[in-house]
Amino acid sequence: MPAWPEKRRWIGSRATRLDGPVKVTGAAKYTSDVQPEGWLCGMILRSKWPKAKIRKINLDKALKVPGIKAAVLARDGERTVRYYGEELAAVAGASKQACLDALKAIEVLVTPLPFVVREEDAREEPAPRVWEESPNLSKPSVNEKGDVDKAFTECAAVVEGFYTTAVQIHHPLEPHGNTVSWNEAGVTAWSSTQGVFSVRDGLASHLQVPQNQVRVICDYMGGGFGSKFGPGVEGGLAARLSKAAGAPVKLMLTRFEQALAVGNRPSSFQKIKLGAAADGTLHAFEFENYGTAGIGSGGATAGGGSGVELHAPYIYRVPNMRVKQSAVAIDAGSARAFRAPGSPPSCYGMEAIMDELAVKLNLDPVELRIKNDPSEVRRKQYRLGAERFGWKEKYRKPGTCPGVVKTGVGCGGATWGGGGNRRARAEAQVNPDGSVEVRCGTQDLGTGTRTLIALIAADTFGLTPDQIRVEIGDTRFPYGNDSGGSTTAASVCPAAYDACTKALAELQERTGVSDARGPNWPAACKKLGVNPLVMPGQWQEGLSSSGVGGVQFAEVEVDTETGFVRVRKVTCVQDCGLVVSKLTCESQVNGGIILGIGYALYEERVMDRHTGVVLNPNFETYKLPALADMPEIDIVLLDMPERGVIGIGEPVTIPTAAAIANAVANALGVRVPSLPMTPARVLAALGKTGGPA
Amino acid sequence: MIEAKPEEGLSVSRRAFLKTFGVSAAAAAAGQLDAVAQELSNADTEKLHGPGAVPITLNVNSKTLKLELEPRVTLLEALRDHLGVTGPKEVCDRATCGACTVLLDGTPIYSCSKLAIEAQGHAITTVEGLAKDGQLTPVQRAFVEEDALMCGYCTPGFVMSVTALLRKNPHPTPEQVKIACAGNLCRCGTYPRVMKAALKAAGVSTASNTEVISYASLA
Numbered sequence: 013m014p015a016w017p018e019k020r021r022w023i024g025s026r027a028t029r030l031d032g033p034v035k036v037t038g039a040a041k042y043t044s045d046v047q048p049e050g051w052l053c054g055m056i057l058r059s060k061w062p063k064a065k066i067r068k069i070n071l072d073k074a075l076k077v078p079g080i081k082a083a084v085l086a087r088d089g090e091r092t093v094r095y096y097g098e099e100l101a102a103v104a105g106a107s108k109q110a111c112l113d114a115l116k117a118i119e120v121l122v123t124p125l126p127f128v129v130r131e132e133d134a135r136e137e138p139a140p141r142v143w144e145e146s147p148n149l150s151k152p153s154v155n156e157k158g159d160v161d162k163a164f165t166e167c168a169a170v171v172e173g174f175y176t177t178a179v180q181i182h183h184p185l186e187p188h189g190n191t192v193s194w195n196e197a198g199v200t201a202w203s204s205t206q207g208v209f210s211v212r213d214g215l216a217s218h219l220q221v222p223q224n225q226v227r228v229i230c231d232y233m234g235g236g237f238g239s240k241f242g243p244g245v246e247g248g249l250a251a252r253l254s255k256a257a258g259a260p261v262k263l264m265l266t267r268f269e270q271a272l273a274v275g276n277r278p279s280s281f282q283k284i285k286l287g288a289a290a291d292g293t294l295h296a297f298e299f300e301n302y303g304t305a306g307i308g309s310g311g312a313t314a315g316g317g318s319g320v321e322l323h324a325p326y327i328y329r330v331p332n333m334r335v336k337q338s339a340v341a342i343d344a345g346s347a348r349a350f351r352a353p354g355s356p357p358s359c360y361g362m363e364a365i366m367d368e369l370a371v372k373l374n375l376d377p378v379e380l381r382i383k384n385d386p387s388e389v390r391r392k393q394y395r396l397g398a399e400r401f402g403w404k405e406k407y408r409k410p411g412t413c414p415g416v417v418k419t420g421v422g423c424g425g426a427t428w429g430g431g432g433n434r435r436a437r438a439e440a441q442v443n444p445d446g447s448v449e450v451r452c453g454t455q456d457l458g459t460g461t462r463t464l465i466a467l468i469a470a471d472t473f474g475l476t477p478d479q480i481r482v483e484i485g486d487t488r489f490p491y492g493n494d495s496g497g498s499t500t501a502a503s504v505c506p507a508a509y510d511a512c513t514k515a516l517a518e519l520q521e522r523t524g525v526s527d528a529r530g531p532n533w534p535a536a537c538k539k540l541g542v543n544p545l546v547m548p549g550q551w552q553e554g555l556s557s558s559g560v561g562g563v564q565f566a567e568v569e570v571d572t573e574t575g576f577v578r579v580r581k582v583t584c585v586q587d588c589g590l591v592v593s594k595l596t597c598e599s600q601v602n603g604g605i606i607l608g609i610g611y612a613l614y615e616e617r618v619m620d621r622h623t624g625v626v627l628n629p630n631f632e633t634y635k636l637p638a639l640a641d642m643p644e645i646d647i648v649l650l651d652m653p654e655r656g657v658i659g660i661g662e663p664v665t666i667p668t669a670a671a672i673a674n675a676v677a678n679a680l681g682v683r684v685p686s687l688p689m690t691p692a693r694v695l696a697a698l699g700k701t702g703g704p705a
Numbered sequence: 706m707i708e709a710k711p712e713e714g715l716s717v718s719r720r721a722f723l724k725t726f727g728v729s730a731a732a733a734a735a736g737q738l739d740a741v742a743q744e745l746s747n748a749d750t751e752k753l754h755g756p757g758a759v760p761i762t763l764n765v766n767s768k769t770l771k772l773e774l775e776p777r778v779t780l781l782e783a784l785r786d787h788l789g790v791t792g793p794k795e796v797c798d799r800a801t802c803g804a805c806t807v808l809l810d811g812t813p814i815y816s817c818s819k820l821a822i823e824a825q826g827h828a829i830t831t832v833e834g835l836a837k838d839g840q841l842t843p844v845q846r847a848f849v850e851e852d853a854l855m856c857g858y859c860t861p862g863f864v865m866s867v868t869a870l871l872r873k874n875p876h877p878t879p880e881q882v883k884i885a886c887a888g889n890l891c892r893c894g895t896y897p898r899v900m901k902a903a904l905k906a907a908g909v910s911t912a913s914n915t916e917v918i919s920y921a922s923l924a
Contacts, residue, residue: 598915638887648915
C-alpha cells in the first residue's frame with residue numbers, strides 16, 4: 013500500500029498559496045471576468061408572481077430593442093411557475109443596459125394563482141397546494157428504536173425544547189453563471205462551478221450534444237458552498253442564447269437572483285425531548301422535525317427529501333428513541349447542499365437540549381458530553397479545548413452573570429466524512445528542461461487545491477513548489493470529481509501523488525539515474541532527450557481516510573437592553589488527518605467558524621406572506637458577518653498523519669452556532685429558541701418585547 | 706463588445722428633477738432654501754447628457770482612455786465590460802459589499818455606485834494599478850503571506866481599502882483597520898487574516914491563531 017513520504021519538507025508546511033499573487037493583483041480571471049471575442053451580455057426575466065399559470069410570453073418587442081441579438085424562453089408552452097424568481101425567458105445583447113431595456117419589453121400573460129410561502133401556513137390544510145398532486149406536508153419518515161415511552165418513565169430527568177432555524181442563503185460572492193460559446197465546433201463553457209464535469213454532463217444532456225463536444229473550464233471561481241453543481245437553468249439559457257445569437261454569451265446572475273433561485277439551507281422546526289439517568293447517561297430521545305426546501309419539498313421529492321431531514325440524535329447514541337421528520341413545500345426557491353448539509357441545524361438542536369439536560373441534572377455541560385460522546389477523539393478534544401478555553405474558570409450557572417451586559421459560555425461537537433473519491437485521476441508531466449506540470453480536471457473553490465498539488469509534487473521530486481505548474485479546472489484534463497462533501501483534497505492529493513511517484517520511478521528507470529530527486533533532477537530530466545514524460549495517476553487506498561471529529565467552545569456577551577449578541581471568543585479543536593497545507597487549512601477553519609457566526613446571529617431569508625417575495629434579497633437586509641464582528645479565534649489542529657488526507661471544509665462550520673446558542677442561554681438564563689439570535693429574538697426571550705421569540 | 710445606441714429614452718434634466726422633487730423635500734428636511742436655490746442655479750448651467758452614448762474620457766491606472774458610453778453606465782461596468790479591467794468585481798451592485806472598490810484620487814469608492822461619466826477628470830486606480838513592474842506592493846505581499854484570501858473574489862476590494870488606509874495612516878490600530886474594512890464583505894471568512902495582513906503591511910507582526918498538536922501526544 014502506498015504511503016506519504018516520511019520526510020516532508022513542503023507537505024504540512026506554511027508555504028503560501030500558489031495563486032495568491034494573481035488573486036491580489038486582479039490577474040486571476042474568474043468566470044465572470046472571461047471575455048471571449050464578440051461576447052454578449054445575457055440576463056434572465058424571472059417571475060414576479062409567487063405562483064401563476066403562464067399563458068403566453070411575447071419576445072418580439074424585446075428582440076427589437078437596439079443591441080439585442082437573441083431572446084429565448086425558459087420553457088415552451090403553458091406552464092405553472094411556483095415561486096417568485098422562477099425563470100421565464102432570457103435575452104442576450106451588446107450591453108447590460110440593452111438587456112435591462114429588453115427585459116422590460118417582454119410581455120407576459122399570466123393567471124396568478126394562490127400561493128403560500130411560510131412553513132407554518134403551508135402545513136395547515138386548506139393552504140394552497142404548492143404541488144397540486146400532493147399535500148404540502150409530506151408523510152413523516154419514522155425511525156424508532158427500543159421502547160421510548162417506557163424509557164422516559166425510567167429517567168431521572170426529562171427535558172423538552174422547541175428550536176427553530178431559518179433558511180440560510182449561500183451567497184457566494186461570485187454569482188452563479190457561465191460564459192458559453194456554442195457553435196459548429198461544439199460547446200465551450202466557462203463556469204463558476206464546484207464540478208466542471210457535472211456542468212459538462214448537464215449541458216450535454218440539456219442541449220442534446222455528445223459529452224465530448226462540450227468543454228467546461230473553471231480557472232478561478234468565487235465560492236460555491238454547495239450551491240454550484242451542474243449548469244443550472246442559467247447555464248442552459250446561456251448556451252441557447254449563444255447558439256441563437258451566434259456569439260459567446262456571458263450570463264452571470266445578479267445578487268437579487270442569488271437570493272431567489274440558486275439554493276439555500278432548509279429551515280428546521282425541531283421538537284425535542286431527552287431523558288437521562290441521574291449520572292447523565294442518555295436513555296430516551298424523541299424528535300419531531302419539519303422544515304422546508306422550498307418547492308424542492310413535496311411533489312416528486314416528497315417524504316422529507318431535499319435535505320430537510322436532520323441527523324438525530326446527531327453524534328450521540330440513545331438506546332430508546334423515536335425520530336419523526338417531514339418536509340413542507342412552500343412557493344420559494346429550492347434548497348441545495350450547503351456546507352455540511354443537515355449538520356449545523358442537527359447539531360444546534362441536539363446540543364441545545366444537551367445543555368438543558370446538564371442544567372436540570374446540575375452537571376457541567378462539558379462533563380455531560382464527555383460522558384455521552386461515543387467518539388474517543390472528541391472526548392479528548394473536549395478536555396484539551398476546555399483547558400485552552402478556560403472553561404472551568406468561565407463557566408457559571410446560567411443567568412448568574414451580573415450587570416446589563418452578560419457573558420456566557422457554551423460548547424458543541426461535530427462529525428463529518430471528508431474521504432476521497434476513488435475515481436479521481438491526475439497526470440504528471442516532466443519536461444526535459446526539468447520543469448513539471450501536474451494536471452487534474454478538478455476545480456479550486458478557494459480551498460487551495462492548486463497549492464496542495466504543488467506541495468505534493470515538490471516533495472515527491474525534491475523540488476520547490478514554484479517549479480511546479482498546476483493546471484486544473486478543465487474537462488480536458490484527467491477526471492476530478494465534484495467538490496462536495498469535503499472530498500476534493502482527499503481525492504485529488506492521492507491521485508496527484510500517485511502520478512508523481514510513478515513519474516519519478518519512470519524517469520529513474522528510463523535515465524538510469526538511481527535517485528533523480530533534488531540536486532540530480534536537472535541532469536536526469538535532460539537525459540529524457542526531446543520527449544517529455546507523461547504519467548497518469550489515480551486515487552490510491554491508504555493515502556486518505558474519512559471521518560473527523562471536532563469540538564468548539566464559544567464565549568459571548570449579550571446586552572440585555574439592546575438584545576445585541578457579540579461573540580468574544582471561539583476555540584476550535586479539530587482533527588484532520590495529514591495536514592497538507594497548513595496555511596490554507598487554517599484559513600478554511602476560520603471560514604467555517606465565521607459562516608457559523610452568521611448562521612447563529614445574522615442570516616435569515618425573510619418571506620413576505622402577503623406578496624410571496626423574498627424581503628431581503630441583498631446585503632443591506634440579508635446580513636453577513638463582517639470584519640468588525642470577528643471574535644478572537646483559537647484553533648487547534650490535531651495532526652494524525654498516519655490517517656492520510658481528510659477534508660476540512662465542512663466539519664468546522666457545524667458546531668459554531670450550537671456553541672454560540674448555548675453560550676447565549678448560559679449568559680441569559682433563558683434560551684433564545686431560534687436562529688438567528690437577532691436582537692428582537694433576544695429581547696423577546698427576555699420578555700422585554702412582544703416580538704417573535 | 707459593441708455599444709448599444711437606444712434611439713429614444715426618458716430624459717430628465719437635473720433642474721427639472723430638483724424643481725419637482727428637490728425643493729419641498731430639501732426645504733422640509735433642513736429649511737435650507739438658499740442652498741436649494743444655489744443648486745437650481747448650478748443646474749441651469751449643466752449640459753444634458755444622453756440617453757444615447759456620449760464620449761467619456763477616463764484616467765485608469767495612469768492611462769487616458771476614450772469611450773462612447775450611455776450616461777447610465779456605471780464606472781464598474783465601464784471598467785469591466787468596456788475596458789477589460791476586471792480586477793474590481795460586481796457582487797452586490799449597490800454599495801454594500803466593497804468588491805468593486807477602486808481609488809478615486811486616492812479615496813476608496815464603490816465603483817458600482819458611481820457613473821462612469823461622473824468619474825471623468827479623476828485619477829482612477831484599480832487593483833491592477835498597484836504592483837509596478839511585477840513587484841507586489843507591501844499590502845499585496847502581506848495578503849499573500851498571511852493567506853488573507855480564499856476564493857479571492859472579495860480580495861481586490863480589501864486590498865484597495867487597506868491600501869487607502871495605509872497611505873493615509875501608515876500605522877493603524879486594529880480598530881482603524883476594522884473601520885477601513887467596514888465596507889467590505891467576504892463570504893469565505895478571511896477576515897482574521899485580512900486583519901493580520903493589514904497590520905503586517907504596517908510593520909506589525911501578529912501571532913498565529915493556530916497550533917498543530919500531534920494527536921498521538923494527547924493523554
